[in-house]
Amino acid sequence: MKKVFLVLSAVCLMAFTSCKDDAASKIDDNNVAEAAERDAQAGDFPVITFDKMEHDFGEIMDGTPVETVFSYTNTGKSPLVVTNIKSTCGCTVPQDWSKEPLAPGESDKFTVKFNGKGNGNTMKAITVTANTETGSEVVKIKAFVKPDPNAPQKGAATPMQMPVSK
Structure with a gap:
């Protein structure tokens, strides 16, 4: 009985509070035009285009700092x-x-510094967060890091660590 009530x-509340005026008469044509223009522009994301997606430093000595510049354009x-x-x-x-903000057609750049630490092939990713459709873009740097021939060898005994023979 309670459910029926x-x-x-x-049903009575909906009947008494429903619109008596025609809903179409309440639509403002100016608002419709503004909304259509806004929606058309919402799909126009900026596009970031890099001059290079990857930079190869080649062979570098361990501990040698290097840097490169990535340029980009808003296309x-x-x-x-x-x-x-x-x-x-x-x-x-x-x-x-x-x-x-970078206007369409304008360019900018950023510098990436790498401290040259590592051993062998090294690749690092740099993530650029922007208001593009994907939200982020990735560029990379790579190098082949060679050991420094002047650096002390790990595990090698120094003269002070040599055992004394009797």
Whole structure:
């Protein structure tokens, strides 16, 4: 009985509170035009285009700092905003980039410094976070790090560590 009463009450409330005016008469044509323009522009994401997606430092000596510059252009139809640039580790440091909006057709750049630490083939990814459709883009640096011939060998005994024979 309670369920029937609740359903009947809900139906009565809807009947008494429904619009008596035609809904189409409440639509403002100016609002419709503004919404259509906004929706058309919402799909126009900025596009970031790099001069190179990867930089190869070639062979470098362990501990030798190196750097390169990545240039990029906004090839989209709306302003590009780079909000962050970070690398996969602390040995690779992106810097000198602007958080200011970049208009379509304009270019900018950032520097990536690598401390040259490692052994053998090394590759690091740098993630550029921006207001593009995907939200982030990745560029890479790589190098072949050779051991420093002047560096002390690990596990090699120094004269002070040599055992004294009796």
